[in-house]
Amino acid sequence: MIENRPWLTGFSHLVLILGVLVVALPVWVAIVASTHPANAFGVGHIPLWFGDQAFANWHQVLIGKEGQASQVLRMTLNSLIMALGITFGKIAISLLSAYAIVFFRFPFRGLAFWVIFFTLMLPVEVRIVPTYEVVANLNLLNSYTGLTLPLIASATATFLFRQCFMSIPGELVEAARIDGAGPIRFFFDILLPMSRTNIAALFVILFIYGWNQYLWPLIVTTDDAYYTLVMSVKRMLSVPDGDIEWNKVMVSTLLAMIPPVLVVIGMQKLFVKGLVDAEK
Structure with a gap:
């Protein structure tokens, strides 16, 4: 028989949520950073929400700049x-x-x-x-x-x-x-x-x-x-x-x-x- 312990279930879920946050936070930072201009990272903090340069950044990396093909x-x-x-x-x-x-x-x-x-x-x-x-x-x-x-x-x-x-x-x-x-x-x-x-x-x-x-x-x-x-x-x-x-x-x-x-x-x-x- 499995005992029902709500506090243990809640603690287990809390640990799982914290684990997911620890693992997902670097991925989230990478996704958000890929949408900002390069000068957004020289002001002493890391942006945690999306910017407006996503298309330009991905285009430069995948296609390259004008006259310079991407590798x-x-x-x-x-x-x-x-x-x-x-x-x-x-x-x-x-x-x-x-x-x-x-x-x-x-x-x-x-x-x-x-x-x-x-x-x-x-x-x-x-x-x-x-x-x-x-x-x-x-x-x-x-x-x-x-x-x-x-x-x-x-x-x-x-x-x-x-x-x-x-x-x-x-x-x-x-x-x-x-x-x-x-x-x-x-x-x-x-x-x-x-x-x-x-x-x-x-x-x-x-x-x-x-x-x-x-x-x-x-x-x-x-x-x-x-x-x-x-x-x-x-x-x-x-x-x-x-x-x-x-x-x-x-x-x-x-x-x-x-x-x-x-x-x-x-x-x-x-x-x-x-x-x-x-x-x-």
């Missing part, structure tokens, strides 16, 4: 290519790795899995120097391959797919074998459809991971043609004499927030279902 759309495309490349690469490699570890018998199979799992202790920031050396020696600097290839391996996704595949009954594997399904057909016709929700959940997580990358693109790109949108926000803050155009910075920040939000909203049901199924 934001190209940076957005670069970020999208990088995020999708990392996402699909991680999912593909992790699926194949987990499939081999679970359903194939070969020497040192367990050792191979634990070696992959131990790489969780080595994030990109730790192995950044040798990774950069390899990419530079392969002449992959300033390229989409250099942006995505070093980041497509994922021990976390491999572990999650391994746990998912281990929950598949052995009878199903035997039935597929009796019906004449080979390894490739079993993988595409049975495993992939059964892993759909897990793939969707990982897609959301990995897309946001790839989209928000800053350090690696900053290191491997020196050509403006390969700069990402997250990098552009940082570059707009690095201006001489501290004359920062905060209205344009906030517009670029909102543009950088839109794709991850759309992915989360569009795949919300599959994302939640994939996380719930992963717990079983």
Whole structure:
């Protein structure tokens, strides 16, 4: 029996409301700031209500000034290519790795899995120097391959797919074998459809991971043609004499927030279902 405690319910709602305000306030400030002129931020306070320069600010960021084309759309495309490349690469490699570890018998199979799992202790920031050396020696600097290839391996996704595949009954594997399904057909016709929700959940997580990358693109790109949108926000803050155009910075920040939000909203049901199924 659940006791009815109005004070506890009210306190819980208060905590939730405060949490929403803390999270939403920076987003609100960014939205409002994108509607004001640049000089509105040099008077010692931050405006908290909309201005009348929204169209002009968004037009300058997306289209550019007269005689000077905007680079934001190209940076957005670069970020999208990088995020999708990392996402699909991680999912593909992790699926194949987990499939081999679970359903194939070969020497040192367990050792191979634990070696992959131990790489969780080595994030990109730790192995950044040798990774950069390899990419530079392969002449992959300033390229989409250099942006995505070093980041497509994922021990976390491999572990999650391994746990998912281990929950598949052995009878199903035997039935597929009796019906004449080979390894490739079993993988595409049975495993992939059964892993759909897990793939969707990982897609959301990995897309946001790839989209928000800053350090690696900053290191491997020196050509403006390969700069990402997250990098552009940082570059707009690095201006001489501290004359920062905060209205344009906030517009670029909102543009950088839109794709991850759309992915989360569009795949919300599959994302939640994939996380719930992963717990079983």
